[in-house]
Amino acid sequence: MTAPVLEQYLDQYSKDPAEFLTGRPESVDERVCRLPCSFMLTEELFTPSFPLPDGTYDRDSDLVGRDEAAMRFGSDFFEYYWERATPIGTYLDDR
Secondary structure, eight states: OOOHHHHHHHHHHOOOOHHHHHOOTTOOOOOOBOHHHHHHHOOEEEEEOOOOOSSOOGGGGOOOOOHHHHHHHHHHHHHHHHHHHHHHHHHHHOO
8 A cells, every 4th residue: 555545544534543453454464655656466467557747547548468578567566566665554653
């Protein structure tokens, strides 16, 4: 999850970080980072979506890759940001 999305959620719903964490499944490893785009990676496709100059997104302008090269790139992209992301509990403790 991106830091701005988490911060907006906490601000909008006035969630206490401790309360927010207790409602999360312990079996899910969540991390927080800043990303240059939004993306979805499944077993079948990789779809990055890059923001417009004003920071908004156009839902109709996603790239869709389904071949082997796209899947390798998507996996590498995910791993790159995952390794640099902060575990959600640590992020909330440090804010």
